[in-house]
Amino acid sequence: MKKKKTNNTSNYIIFGVFIGFLIVSRIINFELGIEMGENFWIFARDMILILPPAFIIIGLFEIWVDRETIENNFGESSGIKKHIYAILLAATTVGGTFVAFPVANSLYHKGADYSSIFTYITSASLVMIPMSIMEASILGLQFTLIRIGISLPLVVISSIILASLFQQYHYHLPSDV
Amino acid sequence: MEALYVIMAILLIVSFFFDRDKTIKSINRGKNKFMKILPGYLKLLVIISLVLLFSEDLIVEYLGNQNIILGSIMGLIIGSITMMPGFIAYPLAGVLLSRGVSFMVIAAFVTTLKMVGIVTYPVEKEYMGARATIYRNIASLIIAAIITISMGLFYGEVLF
Numbered sequence: 335m336k337k338k339k340t341n342n343t344s345n346y347i348i349f350g351v352f353i354g355f356l357i358v359s360r361i362i363n364f365e366l367g368i369e370m371g372e373n374f375w376i377f378a379r380d381m382i383l384i385l386p387p388a389f390i391i392i393g394l395f396e397i398w399v400d401r402e403t404i405e406n407n408f409g410e411s412s413g414i415k416k417h418i419y420a421i422l423l424a425a426t427t428v429g430g431t432f433v434a435f436p437v438a439n440s441l442y443h444k445g446a447d448y449s450s451i452f453t454y455i456t457s458a459s460l461v462m463i464p465m466s467i468m469e470a471s472i473l474g475l476q477f478t479l480i481r482i483g484i485s486l487p488l489v490v491i492s493s494i495i496l497a498s499l500f501q502q503y504h505y506h507l508p509s510d511v
Numbered sequence: 512m513e514a515l516y517v518i519m520a521i522l523l524i525v526s527f528f529f530d531r532d533k534t535i536k537s538i539n540r541g542k543n544k545f546m547k548i549l550p551g552y553l554k555l556l557v558i559i560s561l562v563l564l565f566s567e568d569l570i571v572e573y574l575g576n577q578n579i580i581l582g583s584i585m586g587l588i589i590g591s592i593t594m595m596p597g598f599i600a601y602p603l604a605g606v607l608l609s610r611g612v613s614f615m616v617i618a619a620f621v622t623t624l625k626m627v628g629i630v631t632y633p634v635e636k637e638y639m640g641a642r643a644t645i646y647r648n649i650a651s652l653i654i655a656a657i658i659t660i661s662m663g664l665f666y667g668e669v670l671f
Contacts, residue, residue: 345550352557366564373563376596378556383512385545385552387519393541394522397533428515431631432552436544439638448643455639456651459625465597469621472605477614477662481622484661485654492650500643511547511637 384429392440401445408446416450417490424457430465434458442507449490449497456489551634558630559594566593567603574607574616579668582616583659590623591652594630615663622658626651 356374359367408416427434438451461482470478526534566589573585595603604617627648628635635644663669 342550345554349550349553349557352560370560370564374556374560376563376599377559380596381552381556384515387515389541389545390519390538391515391522391541392544393537393539394526394534396540397537398526428512431628432634435631435635435638436548452643452647452650455635456626456647456654459628465625468597468601472601473608473614473617473621477618480662480665481618481658484658485622485626488654488657492654496643496646496650499646503642505640505642507643508637508640511544 380429381432384433388429388433389436392436395437396440396444399444404441405445408441408450410447412450414490416446417453417493420450420454421457421461421486424454425461425463427458427462430462431455431459436511439507439511443509447497448500448505449493452493452496453490456493457486460485460489548634548637551637554633555631558633562593562630563595566595567599569593570603570607570620574612574620575610579613579615579663582613583619583663586616586619587623587652587655587659590620590655591627591648592629593624594628595624600624613663613668614666615659615668618662619655619659622655623652626655 356367356371358364359371406412407419423437424434427437434455438455441454442448442451466478466482469481523534523538526537569589570593573589574582600621604621607617608614629648632644632648635647639647660669
């Protein structure tokens with residue numbers, strides 16, 4: 335726990351130094367720093383807008399939804415249905431994997447099994463609806479359909495394999511995050 | 512993105528209507544979870560800003576003019592390492608396509624870009640644990656490679 339704290343502090347310090355560097359770069363017109371600032375802003379803007387409401391919704395989910403509901407739909411015994419739900423949830427998750435990681439952890443602690451959360455995380459980066467539309471318009475609908483058509487079954491199969499592997503290890507996801 | 516705020520607002524109002532205490536508890540739960548992971552996200556932002564700096568040049572240089580197998584392997588590697596938002600990645604893929612780069616190379620790049628996240632490791636590890644993170648990413652890399660080969664076969668770019 336102590337180690338974690340100092341680790342966090344050092345992350346804040348690194349971040350502070352980085353922001354200082356970006357600001358100084360702007361002032362003295364240091365091109366590399368300015369470009370880095372632009373890259374930074376692309377992701378920072380999304381995170382500032384998406385993460386706070388996403389975490390409020392995760393909080394509501396953890397307090398309100400009973401374990402039973404999740405066990406029935408995403409649990410070990412719910413067969414192929416849990417993969418379909420996981421993919422549907424992934425397709426509508428705003429913010430891609432950044433949001434999918436904490437959601438997956440909450441689902442797990444509510445009784446979802448490994449294979450459904452693996453399917454969820456991996457497909458969150460694969461089938462996000464707005465991204466897929468953009469892809470189809472630039473690379474062609476055929477490209478997108480092949481990519482999704484081949485990847486989804488493989489994702490489900492790999493999730494099932496990984497889940498059985500982790501069951502043998504008696505692996506548990508981190509709690510209290 | 513606006514939808515997220517609308518959904519949050521509706522859920523909060525409904526929740527508040529049924530149980531005030533639970534609603535406050537939910538907000539605190541969300542806030543605490545967010546504060547715990549915030550340093551991880553900040554670290555991620557620093558790493559991404561650095562990685563994006565050289566990835567565009569790397570992509571144009573290494574995916575632009577090579578033989579298809581080598582290009583695909585480079586695509587898998589570069590896509591795994593870097594991370595880009597879709598509105599940069601897809602136009603870039605479009606440019607590569609117009610320069611005659613094969614679908615196979617582009618598929619290697621765009622699928623690993625999304626599925627394999629080396630830069631997101633610090634955050635994924637916090638939620639999934641190191642082992643699950645590594646295994647999942649390896650599985651994703653294998654799937655991306657299968658998609659790449661399938662694209663090559665489908666578009667008739669490679670024949671076995």
